[in-house]
Amino acid sequence: MKLYGFPPSPNTWKVRALAAHLDIPLEFEMVDLTQGDQRTPGFLALNPAGRTPVLVDGDFALWESEAILQYLAGLRPTPLWPENAQMRADIMRWQSWRLAHWGKDACEPLVFERVVKRFMDLGLPDEAAVATAMAAFEREATVLDGHLATRPFLVGDGPTIAEFSVASMLFMAEMADLPLAPYPNIRAWFARAAALPGWAETAPPAAEAA
Template structure:
């Protein structure tokens, strides 16, 4: 029975991360040991979760084949897609015979496999830096994302059905408390986890992008350090590519 290339890479990177010795050369050897043959991404180019994965792929300079799952048409509920993800959510990443769902899990997988390529999205300088990064990644998913997702849905996605301003106002009040904590952190650090851009920052991008076109934008702009951080991360070329819907449809279809 053959060995999957992704298994070889994962084992190799695990060794590098355990030893913390000569990581750059170790990662480089891992990449050369089992080069990637390309990814297939099942997603919807307007989806926040799909864009999160695309941003990582572009930060790493990786190619991928997009497969459109039209959420408006209900493609995510069809048996053909449910066979890939029984939860009926995008995106899904295929790497050979490996099948992954959940955008943050996919993002971390790509960032680990391709440590030596493109932007260094994971900070493995020490266990302390790794712990700080993981902390902010969890803060994004547990404290920021639930509130930002509601506000983006209510103000950007739902307008054709009518806004519930009570929900918006109450949620904004909660988000302000979170952003106050971000402001204090970003006064001391260029980015959330360290002085370099990592997954902890990237994970915020999809919802922030939509919120910049709503009245909630003022909550970010009224905090100087948060405003500086938002301007910097949204200007990244990889993120602009991730938001380019024409580029998604212009790619090879499967």
């Protein structure tokens, strides 16, 4: 299997981390987003949306990183993706929340305004966009912190692919100045999630240095 991705992106990193955790070998091909590799005809043939990561398994090309997590975890039995309809729906709930709210409304705009813009020389942060994202962060982090007040992991008693999904953005917390101080349960859970085997082995160079 081959993964096309951009190592510093949390969406690529979480997929590589899960594959390493599950001992699934992945050939890796760099799609350099800073050079526009995602808009080449070859890459658009794999993902017409022009986004990373993309997993290719034989003639099956799969884009959208949350679907890729489920696919990898479904290749062989693992407690990270239990064969139980309610637990799978519960995991999917957190993956959906991560996509629609935690990522899209809160973490991603802060990472874009405070990290990507600086890195790509795109100008100063848009303070109105930062304020909107900070309000979303407070709203969503309150939900996550409350959920984690009475349990060590998002679903059930042990880690699942929900940890790989939701925790991935928080590796950017320091760089993007994500305001985690008021949320002790998130910080304790993130320490547990980040200690899972897989992340360290696949860390992008900047994260290793951090």
